[in-house]
Amino acid sequence: MKTIILGAGYAGLAVATKLKPHPDLDVTLVEQNPYHTFETRLHEAAAHNTKVTVPLAPLLRGTGVKLDLAVITEVNLDTREVKTKDGPTYQYDTLVVGLGSVTNFYRIPGLAENAAELKELKDADEIFDYVNRVYDAGYVGNRDIVVGGAGLTGVELVTELAQRNESLSKARGIPPFKIYLVEAGPAILPVIDVALRAKAEKVLRDYGIEILTGNRLMQATPTSVTVQTADGQQRIIEAGKIIWTGGIQARDIVKAQNTEKGPGGRIVVDAELRIPAYPEVFVVGDMSLALNQQGKPVPTTAQHAGQQGRLTGDNIMRMVRGEALQPYVPSTLGEFVSLGGLMAVGWMKLPWNQKLALTGGLAHVMKRASEWRWRASIE
Template identity: 75%
Template sequence: MKTLILGAGYAGLATATKLKPTPGLEALLIDQNPYHTFETRLHEAAAHNTPVTLPILPLLRGTGVHFEQASVENVNVDEREVKLKDGRVLTYDKLVVALGSVTNFYRIPGLAEHATELKQLSDADEIFNFINRVYSSDYQGNRDIVVGGAGLTGVELVTELAQRAEVLSRERGLPPVQIYLVEAGPKILPVLDDALRAKAEKTLRDYGIHILVGHRITSAAADSVTVQTQDGQEQVIPAGKIIWTGGIQARNIVQGEHLEKGPGGRIAVDEYLRAKNYPDVFVIGDMGLALNQEGKPVPTTAQHAGQQGRLTGKNLMRLAKGEPLEPYEPTTLGEFVSLGGLMAVGWMKLPWNQKLAITGGLAHVMKRASEWRWRASID
């Protein structure tokens, strides 16, 4: 059973590391980088140059999975072919598509051209270099930062940047950089309840971050963004650096006449995470439109991607042994938001669908614990 696993993000790597040498199962993991990136910690790399990658090869020891560094150009599930950017074409018996997402700029004029993303290590490096450069004595130009999107990524990024700016300002005797968090919706962090959100918002304001909710970015230029307020007023915010974290969409890389796609271009899957009408193709992570027990889309988070990957690895071994597949039953263990340093807010799941709200240092420990669990699961 020749199996291709495309992508070594949370979902793809969880699939590969779950596998064990199994008679009849031949697996190849393909990724454009020789390392796995902890995307949920890219904000730390952007502000503090924190190491957030792991080499892939050591993680595959004992799995029987081979690795090849290559970029996927497109996938044709009707022809059962994967075309690589170097021109090679690979075929498969079973396919796991875990190629993640790309930034959704929502066709806002100038945004894709002038905004930095936070999707990979090079983006974090670019932001880190900027925040250090503006604190050099010979820097000329606007020093302020505008971050669009006040979800998890945007909030975690602005708090880390504010903390870094505070340190640099103190060390180098320069005034602090102004940081603007711009959100089109009525509130930041919609995944949290009101009490936790209020604590997060207070922390941001204590850092001096300008929170602009109900402000929709309508265009971007090299040195500014234009926003529209809820009452229709336009405002121009000058900026030396624009960062967009306001949305994602599935990679438009898989073609098939009978593929079904949903919101954000995500590919509809069955209860075993196989693309509908294509039982030999598993689609997991950000690209798959998996549904929970209430029939609602599963969030595109690292914890759910990891769950899907581990199940898919298990099901690939079951297929090789001729055993029935296990259905996907998602569970959300909790959600934590880092707010810089040892501060975080969030909640963890308790029995009988209860939630325990946690703030401060303990929440920071719980967030780190979830990352340690992930690390342990791929070793």
């Protein structure tokens, strides 16, 4: 069975590392980078240059999976072809699509052209270099940063940046720059409960971050954003750097006559994570629209991408053994938001569907534990 896995992110890599050599299985993993990126830690790389990648080749030892480095340009489900830039065209019996998501700029004028994002290592490097640059003694111009979007990524990013700002300011004797967090919705971190949110907000304010909830970003230029304030006024905020973390959408690379897409361009899949009209194609991770037990879309998180990948890896082994596939049963084990240094807030699942809210060092340890679990599962 010729099987191609597209993407070595949380979903694709989990598929690959679940596989074992089998005489009837010929698997190639196609990925543009020679490494896996711990995307959930990109905010740390952006502020502190933390290493957030791991080479792929050693992780595939013992799996029987070949690694091809190539940029995929088109996935055609009707001709069963995967095209790459300056590389081979692949044909397959079974395909796993796990190419993740891209930033959604919602066609806000000037935003895509002028805002940095935080989706890949190069984005983190760009932000890290900016912060270093504005602390050069000879730097002239506005040094402030506006981050648009107060979800998980935006909040984790501003807190890490605030920490770095504080320490560089002390070390160099230069005043800190200002950080604005702009959010159209009424609150930061809409996914966590009110009490935890209030704690997170206090941490942000203690860092001196200006939180602008209820402020819709209307336009961006290279040096400013215009927001519509809660009372309908327009306010211009000048900045040296604009970063947009306000939304994602599934990578739009699959061509097919008979796919159905849901919110965010995610591809609708069945209980086994296959496209109903193309049962030889699995879609996993941020590109996939799987439903939970309540019929609601499963969140686009690393946690769920990993679960989907592991199940799909097991299901591919079942296919070659002629066994029935198992359905996807999503489970959210907890959600943690890091708030810089050893601070975090979040909750973990207890037996009987109880939730335990955690803040501070313990929440930080739980957040780290989920990252260690992921690492252990692929190594």
